[in-house]
Amino acid sequence: MVQEKKIVIQAFNFYYNSLQALQNINLHVRPNEIFAIFGPARSGKTTLLKSLNRLTDLVYGSSHAGTILLDGADIYDPRMSLTQLRRRVGMVFDLPTPLPMSIFDNVAYGSRLSGTTQRRRLNEIVERALRSAVLWEEVKDRLNTSALRLSGGQQQRLCIARILALEPEVLLLDEPCSGLDPVSTASIEETLTKLKENYTIILVPHNIQQASRVADRAGFFLNGELVEEGTVYQIFTVPKDRRTEDYVTGRFG
Amino acid sequence: MMHFRTRFITQGIAKILIWVAALSTIGVMILILFQILKEGLPVLHLRFFLDSPRSMGREGGIFSTIIGTLALTVVAIIFATPLGVGTAIFLREYTRESRISRLIRFGTDCLAGIPSIIFGLFGFVFFVITLNMGWSILSGGLTLAAMILPTIISTTEEALKGIPYSFREVSYSLGGTRWQTVTRAVLPNAIPGIFTGIILSVGRSIGETAAVILTAGSSLIIPTSLFSPSRTMAVHFYILAREGISMEMAYGTGATLILLVLAINIVANWFLNRYIRHRA
Numbered sequence: 396m397v398q399e400k401k402i403v404i405q406a407f408n409f410y411y412n413s414l415q416a417l418q419n420i421n422l423h424v425r426p427n428e429i430f431a432i433f434g435p436a437r438s439g440k441t442t443l444l445k446s447l448n449r450l451t452d453l454v455y456g457s458s459h460a461g462t463i464l465l466d467g468a469d470i471y472d473p474r475m476s477l478t479q480l481r482r483r484v485g486m487v488f489d490l491p492t493p494l495p496m497s498i499f500d501n502v503a504y505g506s507r508l509s510g511t512t513q514r515r516r517l518n519e520i521v522e523r524a525l526r527s528a529v530l531w532e533e534v535k536d537r538l539n540t541s542a543l544r545l546s547g548g549q550q551q552r553l554c555i556a557r558i559l560a561l562e563p564e565v566l567l568l569d570e571p572c573s574g575l576d577p578v579s580t581a582s583i584e585e586t587l588t589k590l591k592e593n594y595t596i597i598l599v600p601h602n603i604q605q606a607s608r609v610a611d612r613a614g615f616f617l618n619g620e621l622v623e624e625g626t627v628y629q630i631f632t633v634p635k636d637r638r639t640e641d642y643v644t645g646r647f648g
Numbered sequence: 649m650m651h652f653r654t655r656f657i658t659q660g661i662a663k664i665l666i667w668v669a670a671l672s673t674i675g676v677m678i679l680i681l682f683q684i685l686k687e688g689l690p691v692l693h694l695r696f697f698l699d700s701p702r703s704m705g706r707e708g709g710i711f712s713t714i715i716g717t718l719a720l721t722v723v724a725i726i727f728a729t730p731l732g733v734g735t736a737i738f739l740r741e742y743t744r745e746s747r748i749s750r751l752i753r754f755g756t757d758c759l760a761g762i763p764s765i766i767f768g769l770f771g772f773v774f775f776v777i778t779l780n781m782g783w784s785i786l787s788g789g790l791t792l793a794a795m796i797l798p799t800i801i802s803t804t805e806e807a808l809k810g811i812p813y814s815f816r817e818v819s820y821s822l823g824g825t826r827w828q829t830v831t832r833a834v835l836p837n838a839i840p841g842i843f844t845g846i847i848l849s850v851g852r853s854i855g856e857t858a859a860v861i862l863t864a865g866s867s868l869i870i871p872t873s874l875f876s877p878s879r880t881m882a883v884h885f886y887i888l889a890r891e892g893i894s895m896e897m898a899y900g901t902g903a904t905l906i907l908l909v910l911a912i913n914i915v916a917n918w919f920l921n922r923y924i925r926h927r928a
Contacts, residue, residue: 448821450817450820450821453816453817453820455744478823478824478825479823481820481821481822481823482822482823485821485822486821488814488817488818490814492814492815492817492818494815494818494819494833495837495927496836496927504819504822504832505822505823505824507832508819508822508823508824508825508828508832509823541927554818557822558821558822561822561823
């Protein structure tokens, strides 16, 4: 049973105090696709990502209007468990954010939060997650060393493993390659295309080339507005909107 | 050219002034240590540490005062640490800047500025008399706890402030509750800072005289319970010197006090470094 729409965003507005960061966003994301959200800085990309698992709740003075549905259920419904939501919709940030603890403890962090303490079970979870994030072979002999000693690319894949350990349904990736060299970037992109089989991925790409390499569909954001969306092929070759065309051809941004 | 020369001279003067400041600080410190240790060290033998004072402290050792000092300090730390760390967590992690948090901060700032004799007076009236705890280790310890509370709160707050926001965001994004985030992602990284505050407080408790003499009394008998009165080393030193009982023994006590604080600092640093190395 494949659903047609994993996430539906309807007439969504977001405000930081009086500053409007998102304006009337209407968008849906299909299961098992990679959807790229791209646009210049301060166009609301990160805000939209963080709204999808309500990390924006942490920002004092923020508010929203409109609805976001995950599998048809309103994520802002008071009955929606916030901790459950964040496990189902996992996020990877733009800079690698390993916690200052061992590789193993980083990956096991989320599972331990939900009460998994059995060592055998944790071992399985950690190994599976690290394998999915294509990091296992590099770190299997030093799981107990500090995660801070990994390279930038390894740290970012560790962060992906850390969220995969929770078996989320949706992955939010906010410029996951921004601090990385081309080789690490390539390995993360390869990881993403593998992950697509099991997850729905929403990606803020590092640049337009990255979006065209890995994404299925894309949406162009400008000043908190969704200018247009479509398949990657369509949006990068025959954009409908003049502003999209100007951006993808490099006239600004 | 003139310009260059003025700058050069300013630079030279600044350098000299800063060196003078640094050297005189070290100088004063060495002078104090030298004076106390010169007079005190000859008295220090194992017997001095392990014998109880005889004839008001004119003879014998200082064993009971060492026990009293340690007991009082331990009581103070045990009460002040959870309260102080809890308050700091409340201020930093559980509330935003609000009227309540400003009120609490104002209160602790005031507390920090009160002279210790006032704490002693408060402890005497409240713990010793009103709560009828008498001159005791408990009364003294609680008074010291109130006195060191602001230090623990502000150092813990500083430590929490230093933890990157991303640690909290990561923990929340992995489905952590606020409490889980505080205890698993924030506090373990703030431990070194909190520990520093506790060590500072230990130093203040050990050396405190005025607040203690009014609340724990000045009994030379070895305390047997929390309700026993006791004399601390600092109080012992004060009484020996003030009443002219024995300057020799007073300096011996002073030297022991200094060495004890030094030892605690060294041991604490060792543990702290081990903890930091273990985590990194």
